[in-house]
Amino acid sequence: MRALIEFRHVTKEYRIGEVRIKALNGVDFTIEEGEFVVMLGASGAGKSTILNILGGMDTATSGQIIVGNQDIAGWNEKQLTAYRGEKVGFVFQFYNLIPNLNALENVEFAAEVCKNHLDAEDILHKVGLQHRLRSFPSQLSGGEQQRVAIARAVAKNPLLLLCDEPTGALDYATGKSVLKLLEDLNRETGTCIVLVTHNTAIAQMADKIIKVKSGRIESIAMNRDKQSVERIEW
Numbered sequence: 001m002r003a004l005i006e007f008r009h010v011t012k013e014y015r016i017g018e019v020r021i022k023a024l025n026g027v028d029f030t031i032e033e034g035e036f037v038v039m040l041g042a043s044g045a046g047k048s049t050i051l052n053i054l055g056g057m058d059t060a061t062s063g064q065i066i067v068g069n070q071d072i073a074g075w076n077e078k079q080l081t082a083y084r085g086e087k088v089g090f091v092f093q094f095y096n097l098i099p100n101l102n103a104l105e106n107v108e109f110a111a112e113v114c115k116n117h118l119d120a121e122d123i124l125h126k127v128g129l130q131h132r133l134r135s136f137p138s139q140l141s142g143g144e145q146q147r148v149a150i151a152r153a154v155a156k157n158p159l160l161l162l163c164d165e166p167t168g169a170l171d172y173a174t175g176k177s178v179l180k181l182l183e184d185l186n187r188e189t190g191t192c193i194v195l196v197t198h199n200t201a202i203a204q205m206a207d208k209i210i211k212v213k214s215g216r217i218e219s220i221a222m223n224r225d226k227q228s229v230e231r232i233e234w
């Protein structure tokens with residue numbers, strides 16, 4: 001496998017008036033093509049900051065962010081917008097669907113702007129929502145809305161799928177089925193997934209576990225005993 005992503009000495013400083021907050025303090029890690037990465041850490045450790053920088057939604061104060069063969073750290077807003085649109089799929093804790101578009105339209109709307117997008121209806125079939133194509137978000141359960149959000153991210157055919165607490169608002173069984181979906185997608189399509197969570201049990205399904213502490217990497221470990229989500233309990 002070859003490295004798809006490299007963070008090299010990445011720092012991020014936020015300024016609020018006179019106050020400086022060092023959210024990232026020299027972060028280094030590598031993610032290989034096709035890897036399922038789980039990122040763990042306490043609240044405020046810097047996980048979302050890493051995900052936002054990786055997704056081109058925020059910029060680093062210093063350091064390099066290599067994606068493919070390019071350093072996106074030096075990119076301007078226009079380049080980052082194209083990168084976000086074409087290369088990165090996002091799944092958040094709250095589904096952020098467009099309320100006045102149905103499931104199919106939500107997926108089509110996101111996918112259409114991407115050159116290599118997949119067929120929206122096919123993807124909704126894949127996530128088990130073939131019978132809910134014309135349903136609006138308000139007519140869908142939380143788990144179903146998250147499936148639409150995953151379909152929307154995947155239909156772009158992204159290089160990288162970033163998931164920030166994707167099961168945070170779901171009950172146990174629904175959360176597990178959403179994780180199963182991500183696991184299947186990773187295995188079948190080889191899409192690289194980076195999943196941020198507070199739930200340490202979920203790390204058992206990862207290829208690589210990255211722990212973040214106080215703006216630094218605490219540890220990076222390959223998971224030699226990777227488990228299917230069906231076998232994980234919490």
Ligand SMILES: Nc1ncnc2c1ncn2[C@@H]1O[C@H](COP(=O)(O)OP(=O)(O)OP(=O)(O)O)[C@@H](O)[C@H]1O
Pocket residue numbers: 014015016021022023041042043044045046047048049050
């Ligand atoms: N836009 C911002 N402006 C100022 N400070 C910020 C901003 N975003 C994050 N921070 C600060 O940076 C640090 C890291 O925050 P971050 O959201 O990355 O942590 P996290 O590990 O994702 O936490 P959580 O698990 O609670 O979501 C925190 O001290 C936070 O307060």
